[in-house]
Structures are given as structure tokens and as C-alpha cells.
Amino acid sequence: MRKDRFGLEDAEDLVAGARLLASGGGGDVRIGGLLLTTELRIAADEGRQLRLVPAAELPPDLLVVHVGMVGSPDVYSERLVDPHDIRLAVRALADRLQSAIGAIGIIEIGGLNAVLGATCALELEVPLIDGDIMGRAFPFITQTTLAVAGHRPEPIAIASPAGDVAVYDGATTGATQRLLSSGAAAMGGLAATAMYPIRAGDLAAHGIRGSVRTACELGHRYRAYIASHRAGDLEEFARALGATPVATARIDEVRPRDGRHVGSATLHDVVTGAIIRVDFLEEYALATVDGTIVTGAPEVIVVIDHVTLTPMRSDELRRGHTVLLMSFAPLHPWAVADIATVGPAAYGIEVEETHV
Structure with missing residues (x-):
């Protein structure tokens, strides 16, 4: 990767990298990847390039808007994302703020939203911030570095493929989360969004720096490993990725999530026989071995198919699969x-100890 391209x-x-940092959620990243590569080819033919710039290197008063998709994860793979919807949301937010958008930020570096930020910046011909505000994928808009620093996500704009636009402003953050969910449902279960407008100087102080490059470096290591291996050895694979190995395990039972109620997968370690439980909403939130916490959000929990070596979303877990579990x-x-905001308790999971 070039310094600024x-x-x-x-x-x-x-x-x-975004598939790994999605921690089992974040939608189907491959769809966004196809969209991004298509847009990059078109841009190259037209002589356009995507600039990747740290917030600290931009004028401090430049307005940055964070973009992505909100709604049901089940709809991601059924309805293709259209960059026009994201542009519509960004322009609605610019109109509400009466200010030009100077750069695009990524809400979460894990999952589909990581690549949609790049696509939007390319389309609008503005820089993409080398950073994000979650450091992985999280289910709620309050689970950001900006929120814990006191910045509100609003005003927020959402847009549908039919051209419907809604702008939320003035509500409490909790109410805004509910309004976003209901608005996305009214737009067919999925909506483009623009949120967390912030000046570049403030983002440099409170955002997560360099996470786009970090995700790319992680993805490069992952791709290099799977190019030379047909099966995964847990210790070797984790070492190649810079991860902590947890277990090679077989899934015995899966209990799907029910709305805001967590789901879980029960596994057994094929080496030690230990009983493992992984709790999740969409993203994996907590893993225990024989009842002892070994890893939990905000750490990134990853489940990888033992045969294909592909990261598995929580909705892809099936009884009988052998998987590699790492963090x-x-x-x-x-x-x-901040752990109350981003840790297991934020998912509704009661734990007796804090794991950071």
C-alpha cells in the first residue's frame, strides 16, 4: 500500500482483514468487496484515485462523516448495496448541517461497513480516513470511541433504494438507536446511513488511528497463510495472524439469537475435551472454557472453518463443524x-469478572 493511496x-x-475483525458479524463482506473492486476499476479507467489520509493530516475544521449500512444482517446477502443510497444519506446530512463533507470515515473496521466507507469516499471523490471509531464490528451505534468521549452520533441520515430519506436529530442516543432500527425496517430491513459528523481535529483526538492499514496488513497475512496451507493448525495459524489460540473444537449445539437476546454455541475441544461456550448477538461477545472466561469483547473473537480456513459468521455456525477458535x-x-459500553454486559451477558 502506498503512503496516501x-x-x-x-x-x-x-x-x-474486515472479515476477521467482524468477529462473526458485520454482514457479508464479500458483497462489499465486489462492489469496491468494481468501483476501483472504474475510477482507474477515469484517472481517479482513492486517497487514504489520517485525520491528523487534514485541516482540523474539515467535516468528516461516517457511513455504512444499518438494519437486519439477514438482508445484506439478499439485497445488493447501492452506492447511490450512501451518497443520498451523505448529501441529506450535508444539507442538514449546511456544510460540505470533506472526508469519509468508517464506522466499524470489521465487516461490510469497512469496505463501504472506501466505496463512498471513492464515489464522492473525497479522502477516506485511515481509521475508524469501533476497532472491530459492534452491534450498537453507541459502542464507539466518539460516544465514550462525549460525542453524539446525530444528526443521522438514512436512505433507501427507493429514494426515501429520514434525518434524526434531537433524540436521546438510546431513542436514536431504536429510531434507526424502525427506520431501516420501514425501508425494507436495510438502509444506508451517514452519522457521527465531526471535525477532523476532534476525530484525530478521539478516533482509532491507522485501522484501515492495520486491517489490510492483517488481511495480507491471512491471505498469505491460506495460499500455502490446505488445513489449519491452530497454533501455527494464530501465530501467523498475531492472534491468541483458544481451541480446535467441534460444534455440538447452536442456539440462535432472538432479537436482542443472545445466542450461543456449545463446543468441545477435540484435543482436551474441554467444554467451550461462545455467546453472540450478531458479533461474538464472550468465550468460556469449562466455565472460565478466556476472551470477550472488546477483544475480537474469531471462529474459522477448519477445512476452508474461512472466518465464520455467527449465523453460519452449524452442529458438527470443526472450527479453529482464536482471538x-x-x-x-x-x-x-468503557467496558460497560463495549464489553459482554452491553450484550446483556452477566459476568462476574471483567476481561479486557
Whole structure:
């Protein structure tokens, strides 16, 4: 990757890294990857390039808007994302703020939204911020570094493929989350969004720096490993990715999530026989071995198919699969006081100890 350019050669690395950092959620990243590579090819033919710039290198008063999709994860793979919808949401937010958008930020570096930010910046011909505000994928808009620093996500704009637009402003953050969910449902279950408008100087102080490059580097290591291996050895694979190995395990039972109620998968370690439980909403939130917490959000929990070596979303877990379970340290050093916002308790999981 060049210092200030994001090219076609970087797209596959970003997609691979975003799939790992999705921690079992974040929608189907491959769809966004196809969209991004298509847009990059069109841009190259037209002589356009995507600039990747840290927030600290932009004028401090430049307005940055964070973009992505909100709604049901089940709809991601059924309805293709249209960049026009995201542009519509961005323009609605610009009209509401009466200010030009100077750069695009990524809400979450894990999952589909990581690549949609790059696509939107390319389409609008503005820089993409080398960073994000979650450091992985999280289910709620309050689970950001900006939120814990006191910045509100609003005003928020959402847009549908039919051209419907709604702008939310003035509601409490909790009410805004509910309004977003109901608005996306009214738009067919999925809506483009623009949120967390912030000046570049403030983003440089409170955002997560360098996470786009970090995701690309992780994706590059992952792709290099799977190119030379037909099966995964847990210790070797984790070492290649810079992850912490948890277990090679077989899934015995899966209980799907029910709305905001967590789901879980019960597994047994094929080496030690230990009983493992992984709790999730969409993203994996907590893993225990024989009842002891071994990893939990904000750490990134990853489940990888033992045969194909592909990261598995929580909705892809099936009884009988053998998987590699590992975790990554969070990209952001969350304070202990922030764990209530980004840790297992935020998913409705009661734990007796705090795991950072």
C-alpha cells in the first residue's frame, strides 16, 4: 500500500482483514468487496484515485462523516448495496448541517461497513480516513470511541433504494438507536446511513488511528497463510495472524439469537475435551472454557472453518463443524470504565469478572 493511496491491490487485503475483525458479524463482506473492486476499476479507467489520509493530516475544521449500512444482517446477502443510497444519506446530512463533507470515515473496521466507507469516499471523490471509531464490528451505534468521549452520533441520515430519506436529530442516543432500527425496517430491513459528523481535529483526538492499514496488513497475512496451507493448525495459524489460540473444537449445539437476546454455541475441544461456550448477538461477545472466561469483547473473537480456513459468521455456525477458535487484541486500548459500553454486559451477558 502506498503512503496516501488505496488501490485495487489493497481491496482484497481489506476485505480479508474486515472479515476477521467482524468477529462473526458485520454482514457479508464479500458483497462489499465486489462492489469496491468494481468501483476501483472504474475510477482507474477515469484517472481517479482513492486517497487514504489520517485525520491528523487534514485541516482540523474539515467535516468528516461516517457511513455504512444499518438494519437486519439477514438482508445484506439478499439485497445488493447501492452506492447511490450512501451518497443520498451523505448529501441529506450535508444539507442538514449546511456544510460540505470533506472526508469519509468508517464506522466499524470489521465487516461490510469497512469496505463501504472506501466505496463512498471513492464515489464522492473525497479522502477516506485511515481509521475508524469501533476497532472491530459492534452491534450498537453507541459502542464507539466518539460516544465514550462525549460525542453524539446525530444528526443521522438514512436512505433507501427507493429514494426515501429520514434525518434524526434531537433524540436521546438510546431513542436514536431504536429510531434507526424502525427506520431501516420501514425501508425494507436495510438502509444506508451517514452519522457521527465531526471535525477532523476532534476525530484525530478521539478516533482509532491507522485501522484501515492495520486491517489490510492483517488481511495480507491471512491471505498469505491460506495460499500455502490446505488445513489449519491452530497454533501455527494464530501465530501467523498475531492472534491468541483458544481451541480446535467441534460444534455440538447452536442456539440462535432472538432479537436482542443472545445466542450461543456449545463446543468441545477435540484435543482436551474441554467444554467451550461462545455467546453472540450478531458479533461474538464472550468465550468460556469449562466455565472460565478466556476472551470477550472488546477483544475480537474469531471462529474459522477448519477445512476452508474461512472466518465464520455467527449465523453460519452449524452442529458438527470443526472450527479453529482464536482471538485478537482490540485495536483500541479501551479504558476499564468503557467496558460497560463495549464489553459482554452491553450484550446483556452477566459476568462476574471483567476481561479486557
